Structure formats: structure tokens, C-alpha cells
Amino acid sequence: MGKVTGFLEFERLDEGYEPVQARLKNWKEFVITLAEDQARDQGARCMDCGTPFCNSGCPVNNIIPDFNDLVYRGDWQGAIEVLHQTNNFPEFTGRVCPAPCEAACTLNVNDDPVGIKSIEHAIIDRAWAEGWVTPQPAMARTGRKVAVVGSGPAGLAAAQQLARAGHEVTVFEKNSRIGGLLRYGIPDFKMEKTHIDRRVGQMQAEGVVFRTGVQVGAWPKGSKVTNDAAETIDAEALKAQFDAVLLSGGAEVSRDLPVPGRDLDGVHFAMEFLPQQNKVVAGDKLKGQIKATGKHVIVIGGGDTGSDCVGTSNRHGAASVTQFELMPEPPEQEDKPLTWPYWPTKLRTSSSHEEGCQREFAIATKEFIGGTGKDKGKVTALKTVHVEWHDGKMVEVPGTEREYKADLVLLAMGFTAPVAGVLEAFGVERDGRGNAKAHTEAVGGYSTNVDKVFAAGDMRRGQSLVVWAIREGRQAARAVDEYLQGASTLPR
Ligand SMILES: Cc1cc2nc3c(=O)[nH]c(=O)nc-3n(C[C@H](O)[C@H](O)[C@H](O)COP(=O)(O)OP(=O)(O)OC[C@H]3O[C@@H](n4cnc5c(N)ncnc54)[C@H](O)[C@@H]3O)c2cc1C
Ligand code: SF4
Numbered sequence: 430m431g432k433v434t435g436f437l438e439f440e441r442l443d444e445g446y447e448p449v450q451a452r453l454k455n456w457k458e459f460v461i462t463l464a465e466d467q468a469r470d471q472g473a474r475c476m477d478c479g480t481p482f483c484n485s486g487c488p489v490n491n492i493i494p495d496f497n498d499l500v501y502r503g504d505w506q507g508a509i510e511v512l513h514q515t516n517n518f519p520e521f522t523g524r525v526c527p528a529p530c531e532a533a534c535t536l537n538v539n540d541d542p543v544g545i546k547s548i549e550h551a552i553i554d555r556a557w558a559e560g561w562v563t564p565q566p567a568m569a570r571t572g573r574k575v576a577v578v579g580s581g582p583a584g585l586a587a588a589q590q591l592a593r594a595g596h597e598v599t600v601f602e603k604n605s606r607i608g609g610l611l612r613y614g615i616p617d618f619k620m621e622k623t624h625i626d627r628r629v630g631q632m633q634a635e636g637v638v639f640r641t642g643v644q645v646g647a648w649p650k651g652s653k654v655t656n657d658a659a660e661t662i663d664a665e666a667l668k669a670q671f672d673a674v675l676l677s678g679g680a681e682v683s684r685d686l687p688v689p690g691r692d693l694d695g696v697h698f699a700m701e702f703l704p705q706q707n708k709v710v711a712g713d714k715l716k717g718q719i720k721a722t723g724k725h726v727i728v729i730g731g732g733d734t735g736s737d738c739v740g741t742s743n744r745h746g747a748a749s750v751t752q753f754e755l756m757p758e759p760p761e762q763e764d765k766p767l768t769w770p771y772w773p774t775k776l777r778t779s780s781s782h783e784e785g786c787q788r789e790f791a792i793a794t795k796e797f798i799g800g801t802g803k804d805k806g807k808v809t810a811l812k813t814v815h816v817e818w819h820d821g822k823m824v825e826v827p828g829t830e831r832e833y834k835a836d837l838v839l840l841a842m843g844f845t846a847p848v849a850g851v852l853e854a855f856g857v858e859r860d861g862r863g864n865a866k867a868h869t870e871a872v873g874g875y876s877t878n879v880d881k882v883f884a885a886g887d888m889r890r891g892q893s894l895v896v897w898a899i900r901e902g903r904q905a906a907r908a909v910d911e912y913l914q915g916a917s918t919l920p921r
Contacts, residue, residue: 431494431501431543435473441541442467444550449784453744456617456710459780460524460550468551471544472500478535482770483545486533488900489516493530493545500548509556512549514920517586517899518628520557521611523550524620526896533770557627564634567595573913576601576671578645578851581609582895583886584677585628586902587909590919592635594910599671600637603644603658606711609679611895613655613704616737618744622711645678646854654681654848655704664854673881673909676865677902678851680887684842686729690797695808699734699841706741721745725834727811728752729794730841733779738839740781751787751833757818758790791816793825797838811835844892855882865889871921875905876912883909 432438446452447459463471475497483493492511499508512519526546534542556562573596577584580602592598606612608625629639644658645667667674683698685691702719709715721742728738731754742750763773782788793816800809815829846863858866858878865884867877875883885905886898903920910917 431475431477431497432473433477435470435501436476436536436540436543439470439474441474441544442471442547443544444547446780446783452618453784456706456744458524458618458621462554463544463547463551465551465555468500468548469503471548472497474536474543475501476536480535482533482535483530483543486770487530487545488894488896489522489903491515491530491545491549493543496552497543497545497548500552505552505555506559506561508552509561512552516896517589517903518582519549519553520624520628521582521620522546522896522899523553524624525611525615527772527894529772529896532768532772538765538769562627562631564631565593566635567593569595570597571595571914573597573672574599574670575909575913576645576667576674578667578674578676579609579678579886579888580607580639580641581677581679581886581898582611583679583888583898583902583905584609584675585632586899587675587677587885587906588637588902589628589632589635590903590906591909592632592637594906594914594917594919596910596913598637600639601643601645601662601667602639602641603656605642605657607639607641613707614700614734614737616703616741617707617710618740619737622707645851647850649848649850652848653683653698653701655700664851664856668855668881671881672913673883674855675875675905675909676851676855676857676877676882676884676888677886677898677905678847678888680844680847680864680892682845682848682863683840684845686794686840686842688794688796690799690808693797693799693808694806695836696797696838697840699728699730699738699839702839703734703737703741706745719837721747721750721837723748724836726750726837726839727833727835728839728841730754730843731756731788731790732841732843734843735839735841736779736781738841739779739786740784742837742839743781743784743786747837749787750785751789752782753792753794753813754788754790755793755816755823756790789813791818793823795830797835798832808835808838811838844887846891847888852888855879857882857884862891864891869901869904873908875901875908881912883912 445461452459496508528546531542577600726742763775796812798810815826860866885901907919
């Protein structure tokens with residue numbers, strides 16, 4: 430519970446950032462983790478509120494008051510033990526989670542919430558530095574074999590839990606490196622990839638086998654989804670070789686904008702642009718990287734992916750960066766009595782926005798305009814219109830059409846569904862949105878219509894968050910363990 434009077438004595442202290450001009454020169458993380466005494470004071474702000482809404486606001490149900498208290502008391506080793514009980518990878522969430530727990534914090538009713546995410550970040554970074562994060566191989570082996578398809582946070586969390594339950598786990602990943610969107614979506618400046626490599630090392634020591642560059646099932650022709658696979662494994666072969674299969678292949682099909690001019694050069698999905706840069710940072714030599722250097726960049730889509738395109742474009746040295754959002758500009762402050770403890774709609778300004786970006790709200794793109802002469806076939810401008818929303822319907826505002834100069838357009842409007850080929854190959858039924866159909870109830874959760882085939886993460890729930898993927902991976906692991914053993918001691 431921290432210190433009884435802590436919330437009266439200490440103000441919230443957010444993590445600092447390196448100055449913009451310094452951080453724009455490289456791809457490194459720039460968040461400055463709280464020092465020990467700062468984290469102690471922040472932990473002290475946790476009140477004895479009785480019903481910790483933060484705990485249910487956190488999708489993995491981190492036991493937040495307990496680790497806050499342990500940090501306040503200086504027991505950092507105890508704090509990481511508590512954190513690891515519910516979260517396999519706090520170094521991922523401590524960096525990229527939007528922290529719905531903080532929206533739910535009781536102190537947030539009429540004050541600034543406890544800085545839970547920054548405390549989580551400080552605990553796990555210290556734990557790695559002290560050597561407290563070590564492999565935990567199973568005491569006994571079950572002899573049962575599980576295939577996990579996809580190595581994003583859902584697949585990794587499931588694989589770690591299943592290996593610790595004693596199963597032989599093999600993770601199949603079509604791309605050349607492990608991590609899913611943590612590796613190829615989220616830029617290094619938000620999360621350096623050594624964090625994934627370190628966990629992969631831990632999991633290998635726990636017995637998990639990783640097979641990269643291996644695609645499971647069919648792949649649709651012409652797909653623009655990143656795929657480095659040099660080898661394909663048939664769904665039936667996989668089912669024959671393993672006692673259970675978990676599909677955690679994400680929801681990788683980007684939402685398109687099929688307006689006139691979509692085929693012009695210079696109009697790309699965000700997920701063509703971002704993975705290339707992450708590969709370059711990893712040392713890959715690419716032919717023809719999409720670069721924003723010296724260009725007028727328009728990012729269409731106001732979410733996390735769009736924000737990552739802004740940060741990447743600025744690091745490339747773009748001439749200008751403008752981000753479009755279809756929805757109207759939200760209020761700067763939420764109406765707390767109305768929204769608490771839920772996630773409020775409010776204007777969110779990311780560190781990438783702070784690095785330089787013009788933001789336009791309630792704007793729709795009607796056309797991509799191509800150039801003439803040497804610019805023939807290339808995008809040079811966008812035709813837009815302002816929109817209003819009436820009863821959930823979008824209406825164009827007459828007389829608001831205008832053109833924006835653009836040499837590079839990045840489509841970051843979210844993801845519609847998983848790549849269908851994988852689910853079709855296994856004969857897995859899909860829900861109305863094209864995701865793998867499986868519920869999350871305690872009994873029969875995460876199982877699909879196909880015997881021994883389970884699904885979790887974005888592939889089951891649609892595009893979401895890292896913390897939700899970890900939750901689903903953990904819960905699906907328990908479901909698979911129950912299927913294989915009849916009962917499970919893994920936590921749900
Ligand atoms: C640019 C971007 C930024 C984001 N930023 C944030 C953020 O800041 N915070 C946050 O919480 N969330 C963020 N997200 C969302 C988050 O990354 C995802 O919700 C999360 O990674 C989903 O995890 P997953 O394991 O379900 O799937 P994924 O991470 O998508 O992993 C799926 C993996 O399966 C592999 N795969 C797919 N099909 C096959 C096949 N047939 N054979 C073999 N392998 C296959 C894929 O290659 C991929 O590696 C972001 C997403 C994007 C795109
Ligand atoms: S995982 Fe996210 S929601 Fe949960 S405690 Fe950490 S920051 Fe909060």
C-alpha cells in the first residue's frame with residue numbers, strides 16, 4: 430500500500446525524455462527510468478484504497494499495490510517476484526503499454542494517478558541489471574509436444590508458460606527474427622530489440638525451440654504483409670507432429686484506403702515502412718528502403734502506428750510531417766467523474782508528436798494526386814475534405830476541400846483481420862470480423878472448432894495491445910495444458 434500519507438506528500442513524477450534534438454539523431458530509447466529514490470517516492474503514493482481498481486484495469490491483473498509497497502520499502506527483488514507472477518514480460522509493457530491501470534487508479538479520481546507503468550519499468554530494468562531474471566526450467570517433463578505459430582507477445586507468453594509446465598514447445602515464425610509486432614512494428618526508439626533477444630535466450634534455456642523463416646499454412650498471392658519465410662509447413666503435417674497447436678499469428682492485414690490514385694508510387698502501408706526501418710537498425714542491408722528523407726510526409730491514421738510513422742519520418746529527416754485523423758479532436762482533459770475507472774477519450778500527445786508534427790482532425794482523404802513530367806506516376810498531393818459526425822455517420826462539410834503537398838503517404842488506419850491463409854489451412858472457423866473464432870471462458874476457452882487447435886492474441890481478438898496479447902497467451906497456455914493433462918496449475 431505504500432506510505433499512508435505518501436499521496437499527500439509526493440507529487441506524481443513522470444519519466445523524463447532525452448531532448449528532442451538529441452534523440453532524433455539515433456534510433457535508441459530515450460526514456461529516462463526513475464532513479465531508486467524517485468521510484469520509492471512514487472511507490473509511496475499508492476494509497477490503501479481498499480479496492481484496487483488498477484488491478485482489474487490492468488489486462489494481466491498485475492498485483493500493483495503489492496509491488497508499489499515493496500518498492501517503497503526497498504525490497505526490489507520481492508517486487509519483481511510479484512510482477513512476474515502475472516506478467517512474463519514487464520520490460521515490454523513497462524515501455525509500450527498505454528497503462529489502462531493508471532486510468533483506473535483510485536488516486537486518479539481527483540488527483541494524478543500513481544505512475545504505475547514507470548514503477549513497473551524501473552523494477553524489471555533493475556531485475557535484469559541485478560541478474561535476478563534467470564531461466565526457470567520445468568522440474569519434470571510431460572513428453573507432450575506443442576507448436577506455437579507466431580512469435581509476438583501472445584505466442585511468446587504462451588510458449589514460456591507451456592515450457593514451464595513441462596511441455597516440449599516449438600515456436601514457428603515466418604519472419605527472420607522473433608517478436609512479432611514488438612520486433613517489426615514498434616520502432617527501436619520506443620523499445621530496443623535487445624529486450625526480446627534476452628527473453629528468447631531465457632526461453633531457450635527453459636527448453637523452447639524457435640524456428641524462424643518458417644511459414645505455417647498457405648500465403649495469399651500479392652500480400653503486402655512482411656514475410657521472410659524460406660520454408661513452409663503444411664497445417665496437417667504440423668497437427669500430426671504435435672499434440673496441440675496454438676495459433677497466435679496476429680492480425681496483420683492493414684486497412685486500405687481505396688480512393689483514386691491509391692496505386693501511385695509513394696503511397697504505402699505503415700507496415701511496409703516501419704518493418705524496413707527496424708530491419709535496417711538490426712543491420713540488414715535492404716534494396717530500395719522507403720525513406721522519408723527530405724519529403725513532405727502525410728500519415729493517415731491517428732493511433733499508435735501513425736505516431737510511430739511520425740517518429741520514424743522525423744528521424745529520417747522529413748521536410749514536414751502531417752498526421753490526419755478522421756475523428757474530431759478530443760478534449761484535452763477527460764471528465765473524470767464520468768469516465769473513471771475506464772479508459773477515457775482525450776487528446777493524447779505522444780513523444781513522437783512532440784518531435785514535430787502537424788495534426789489535422791476530422792479530415793478525410795478523397796484522392797491521391799499524381800504528378801506530371803518526371804513526377805508522372807508518383808504521388809505529389811492529397812485532396813481532402815473536412816467531415817462532421819452526426820449520429821455516428823460521417824458527413825462531408827461543403828466548401829472545405831483542399832490539397833496537401835505530399836511525396837510520401839503512409840496508411841496507418843489499423844488492421845482488419847489475420848491473414849486468411851493460416852486459418853483456412855487449419856479449417857478454423859472465423860468470426861464476423863475474420864478473426865479466429867474462440868471464446869475466453871474458463872471452460873473450453875481459446876479452443877477453436879478444430880480438435881487440438883487453439884487461438885490467442887490479435888489473431889483471436891483482432892488488433893489490440895501488447896498487454897492483452899500477453900494475457901491471452903498466458904490464458905491460452907493454461908487451456909492447452911488442461912487439454913493435454915486434464916488439469917493445470919498454470920495461472921489464468
Ligand atoms: C506499429 C505498431 C505499433 C504498436 N504500438 C503499440 C504500443 O505502443 N503498445 C501496445 O500495447 N501495442 C502496440 N501495438 C499493438 C501490438 O503490437 C499488438 O497488439 C501485439 O503485438 C499483438 O501480439 P500478437 O502476439 O497477438 O501478434 P503479433 O505481434 O502480430 O505477432 C504475430 C506473429 O505471427 C507471425 N505469423 C503470422 N502468420 C504466421 C504463419 N502463417 N506462420 C508463421 N508465423 C506467422 C507473424 O510474422 C508475427 O511475428 C502496435 C502495433 C503496431 C503495428
Ligand atoms: S501491464 Fe500496463 S496496465 Fe498492467 S500494470 Fe503495467 S502499465 Fe499498467
